[in-house]
Amino acid sequence: MKPxxxxxxxxxxxxxxxxxxxxxxxxxGEMPIGPGEVLAALAGDDGxxxxxxxxxxxxxxVATFVCGGLLAMAGAVMQVLLRNPLADPYILGISGGxxxxxxxxxxxxxxSLWVDALAFAGALTAMLLVFGLAHGDGSWTQTRLxxxxxxxxxxxGAAVTLMLALAxxxxxxxxxxxxxxxxxxxxxxxxxxxxxxxGLLAVMPFARDLNVLARGELNARALxxxxxxxxxxxxVLASLLTATAVTLIGSVGFVGLIVPHLVRLALGNDQRTxxxxxxxxxxxxxxxxxxxARTVIAPQQLPVGVLTALIGVPVFLFLLARHRR
Amino acid sequence: xxxxxxVMNETGPLLEADGLALQxxxxxxxxxxSMSLKPGECLVLLGPNGAGKTTLLHTLAGLRxxxxxxxxxxxxxxxxxxxxxxxxxxxLLTQQQPDLFAASVLxxxxxxxxxxxxxxxxxxxxxxxxxxRALADVGLQGFENRDVLTxxxxxxxxxxxxxxxxxxxxxxxxxxxxxxxDLHHQIATLELFRRLVxxxxxxxxxxxxxxxxGAPGGRGGGRKSGxxxxxxxxxxxxxxxxxxxxxxxxxxxxxGDRDSVMRAELLSQAFGHPLRRFESEGRIVFVPD
Numbered sequence: 001m002k003p004x005x006x007x008x009x010x011x012x013x014x015x016x017x018x019x020x021x022x023x024x025x026x027x028x029g030e031m032p033i034g035p036g037e038v039l040a041a042l043a044g045d046d047g048x049x050x051x052x053x054x055x056x057x058x059x060x061x062v063a064t065f066v067c068g069g070l071l072a073m074a075g076a077v078m079q080v081l082l083r084n085p086l087a088d089p090y091i092l093g094i095s096g097g098x099x100x101x102x103x104x105x106x107x108x109x110x111x112s113l114w115v116d117a118l119a120f121a122g123a124l125t126a127m128l129l130v131f132g133l134a135h136g137d138g139s140w141t142q143t144r145l146x147x148x149x150x151x152x153x154x155x156x157g158a159a160v161t162l163m164l165a166l167a168x169x170x171x172x173x174x175x176x177x178x179x180x181x182x183x184x185x186x187x188x189x190x191x192x193x194x195x196x197x198x199g200l201l202a203v204m205p206f207a208r209d210l211n212v213l214a215r216g217e218l219n220a221r222a223l224x225x226x227x228x229x230x231x232x233x234x235x236v237l238a239s240l241l242t243a244t245a246v247t248l249i250g251s252v253g254f255v256g257l258i259v260p261h262l263v264r265l266a267l268g269n270d271q272r273t274x275x276x277x278x279x280x281x282x283x284x285x286x287x288x289x290x291x292x293a294r295t296v297i298a299p300q301q302l303p304v305g306v307l308t309a310l311i312g313v314p315v316f317l318f319l320l321a322r323h324r325r
Numbered sequence: 326x327x328x329x330x331x332v333m334n335e336t337g338p339l340l341e342a343d344g345l346a347l348q349x350x351x352x353x354x355x356x357x358x359s360m361s362l363k364p365g366e367c368l369v370l371l372g373p374n375g376a377g378k379t380t381l382l383h384t385l386a387g388l389r390x391x392x393x394x395x396x397x398x399x400x401x402x403x404x405x406x407x408x409x410x411x412x413x414x415x416x417l418l419t420q421q422q423p424d425l426f427a428a429s430v431l432x433x434x435x436x437x438x439x440x441x442x443x444x445x446x447x448x449x450x451x452x453x454x455x456x457x458r459a460l461a462d463v464g465l466q467g468f469e470n471r472d473v474l475t476x477x478x479x480x481x482x483x484x485x486x487x488x489x490x491x492x493x494x495x496x497x498x499x500x501x502x503x504x505x506x507d508l509h510h511q512i513a514t515l516e517l518f519r520r521l522v523x524x525x526x527x528x529x530x531x532x533x534x535x536x537x538x539g540a541p542g543g544r545g546g547g548r549k550s551g552x553x554x555x556x557x558x559x560x561x562x563x564x565x566x567x568x569x570x571x572x573x574x575x576x577x578x579x580x581g582d583r584d585s586v587m588r589a590e591l592l593s594q595a596f597g598h599p600l601r602r603f604e605s606e607g608r609i610v611f612v613p614d
Binding site for chain 2: 004083084085205208209211212214215216218219221222223224225226264268269270272
């Protein structure tokens with residue numbers, strides 16, 4: 001099979017999965033809405049069903065899709081950059097920084113806009129801290145970056161625990177929801193969508209360079225890849241994608257680690273197909289997980305991070321076991 | 326596509342080192358020396374462990390800035406080449422082959438085509454034919470769809486050599502190309518590079534048929550190229566080298582043609598072990614005492 005036609009068919013299938021995930025997310029809920037009404041609502045119809053679709057379900061579906069796509073893409077890039085299959089978007093402490101920012105805002109009883117703003121600021125602070133500290137000898141070695149990231153994340157973890165211990169019961173609940181990933185408050189998904197599209201456009205020209213980099217830095221340099229610039233640009237980009245995702249919904253786990261591996265098992269490790277496929281698959285997975293999270297035991301809502309773990313872990317173990325043969 | 330080769334003088338030196346000296350930390354690996362490699366020649370780097378052979382090879386590959394002196398390929402210093410342009414002219418076989426993620430053998434060899442493709446380019450049928458021909462050249466035909474993670478050490482080494490052949494440089498820089506190879510493949514690899522260097526056999530990129538399978542037997546000559554090899558086997562070095570650079574690990578360096586460098590007393594001194602030289606059936610053999 002020609003790799004390109006295979007890639008095109010897989011990406012087409014993932015696009016279809018994304019559309020289906022969106023359809024389910026817009027139709028399902030406490031008040032089921034039929035496909036005809038959903039389409040009418042999207043076309044600009046009035047009425048209560050249309051209001052629910054446009055005001056509540058659509059922003060939430062877009063937010064979860066974007067967040068899943070961002071995390072999966074950042075995870076795929078990080079795994080190659082750090083040459084570590086266990087890397088995920090959070091490995092450099094970005095989610096830890098975001099969590100500290102968000103929890104400070106919740107602790108102070110700030111409005112949701114401030115929670116988002118402080119989460120993003122926290123993520124950027126953690127990113128600058130890690131890159132600054134790891135810079136030390138003038139070069140960013142993977143080990144240094146990883147260790148610095150792990151330590152910064154550990155520090156953030158301690159701060160998060162401290163705030164959970166200090167906060168009142170009501171606040172602790174919204175803190176826990178934020179930490180596990182909560183899409184119910186995602187009212188402003190559109191900037192995130194722009195980040196997802198722009199991020200994908202920025203990574204794709206360098207996808208083959210990443211393939212070469214997966215063969216080691218020395219090989220990559222000998223093959224004409226400007227490794228330093230590529231690494232630096234992509235670290236920053238992946239960090240920004242992660243910060244955006246975490247700000248949007250919170251630290252949803254497993255998507256950034258597992259989706260790239262799932263796609264890799266299905267498609268191989270060609271970043272030119274892996275990265276867009278991971279973005280689509282991550283988006284579809286998180287949208288499905290979130291829709292399930294708010295319908296399975298409705299009216300109560302589950303944190304979407306729990307669902308992604310419950311779906312992701314067995315699927316991943318199954319694929320891994322099957323692949324070994 | 327590749328303009329670097331045509332611009333360059335066909336018979337001018339492929340690689341020159343001018344007053345080159347290397348320092349790592351406080352230690353001088355080699356004091357200033359000069360050398361030049363013309364098309365059709367093989368240069369072997371010899372020396373004890375830790376003498377700086379790999380560091381020197383990376384410097385010759387332009388991946389390390391020399392402490393003193395200048396390295397030129399195709400008559401131009403590395404600063405005058407873009408990274409991609411340089412990658413079409415010189416190729417490096419690294420000592421370790423890092424395979425972390427599963428990938429097919431064919432995909433891995435196609436990585437060598439990277440400098441020949443544009444930013445948005447995708448490997449063409451021709452690139453694939455080149456990769457298949459390169460695999461055949463290292464005796465790995467039929468391995469195209471195997472996962473590199475399932476290969477033995479020697480097979481992985483040959484995959485890496487095939488990727489270098491697919492890269493089709495004019496200057497081959499080989500860091501211990503015989504690593505993990507059995508005796509048969511050691512000789513086969515050295516013979517392959519000797520024929521490539523002498524232009525008795527075209528590189529896969531020049532000869533790959535545009536469609537279908539080509540007859541492996543009837544291949545004519547190609548352009549002459551050059552090779553620098555880091556070897557540990559003194560006798561294989563004596564058999565395949567035109568020039569030798571001998572590092573003694575204490576900063577001393579002797580560069581010259583094979584017969585002037587590969588003398589028993591110089592080798593004994595550099596390796597710190599007495600060697601005796603014998604001639605048998607026209608071949609020079611060194612035997613450790």
